[in-house]
Amino acid sequence: MSDQGDSDVSVDPLLICRYWRTVARGLRALPHLHTLTLAGDRALGLAWVLAGTPFRLRRFCGYMSFDAFLVGFLHAQSESLVDLELLADGTYTGEPILAQLRHVRILRVCLLDLEMAAALVRGRPVTHMQVSLPPASVRK
Numbered sequence: 029m030s031d032q033g034d035s036d037v038s039v040d041p042l043l044i045c046r047y048w049r050t051v052a053r054g055l056r057a058l059p060h061l062h063t064l065t066l067a068g069d070r071a072l073g074l075a076w077v078l079a080g081t082p083f084r085l086r087r088f089c090g091y092m093s094f095d096a097f098l099v100g101f102l103h104a105q106s107e108s109l110v111d112l113e114l115l116a117d118g119t120y121t122g123e124p125i126l127a128q129l130r131h132v133r134i135l136r137v138c139l140l141d142l143e144m145a146a147a148l149v150r151g152r153p154v155t156h157m158q159v160s161l162p163p164a165s166v167r168k
Contacts, residue, residue, distance in 0.1 A: 048074065048077050049077075051077050052076070052077035052078075052079070055077060055078065055081050055083075056080055056081055056082065058081075058082075058083055059082040059083055060083065061081075061083040061085065062083070062084075062085060062086045062087065063085065063086065063087040063088075064083075064085055064087070064088050064089070065088075065089040065090075066078070066088075066089070066090050066091070066092065067089075067090075067091040068091055068092050069091070069092075072092060072093055073092065073093040073095045073097065074090075074092040074093070075090070075092055075093070075095060075097035075098035075100075075101050076097045078097065078098075078101040079097060079100070079101070081101075084105065084107070084108035085105050085108060085109055086108060086109065086110050086111065087109075087110070087111035087112075088105065088109060088111070088112055088113070089112075089113040089114075090113070090114055090115070090116070091115040091116070092116060093116060094114070094116040098116070102129065106129055106130075106131065107131060108131070109129065109131060109132055110131055110132060110133050110134065111132065111133065111134040112129065112132045112134070112135050112136070113135075113136040113137070114136070114137045114138070115137075115138045116137075116138075
């Protein structure tokens with residue numbers, strides 16, 4: 029047994045891929061789902077697991093990369109979503125989906141891209157804000 033704790037434990041990328049494919053299949057079998065939290069590494073593109081899902085969420089909490097899959101998912105959910113929490117990495121690309129989230133009454137975002145955060149909160153009644161230091165790799 030190693031006295032280094034879990035630092036020498038590696039996870040097989042194939043197992044990780046199989047896990048998320050299983051999650052994707054499971055989500056496509058839940059047409060009546062109203063609330064979903066999908067938590068992964070916020071730099072990881074996980075939104076692909078949401079492609080083809082039949083549900084219309086009222087609340088979504090996602091920790092993932094802000095990518096084309098997430099934009100597509102948010103677009104599909106834009107009429108039903110009223111509570112949205114995003115903890116995401118990625119760069120704001122001017123995606124028109126941000127303006128389409130007009131039904132969202134509760135919005136919590138933690139984004140490293142300040143331009144993206146500004147676009148999300150513009151015109152909304154902001155009552156709370158959290159500003160964090162960027163990762164050490166950005167501060168150097």
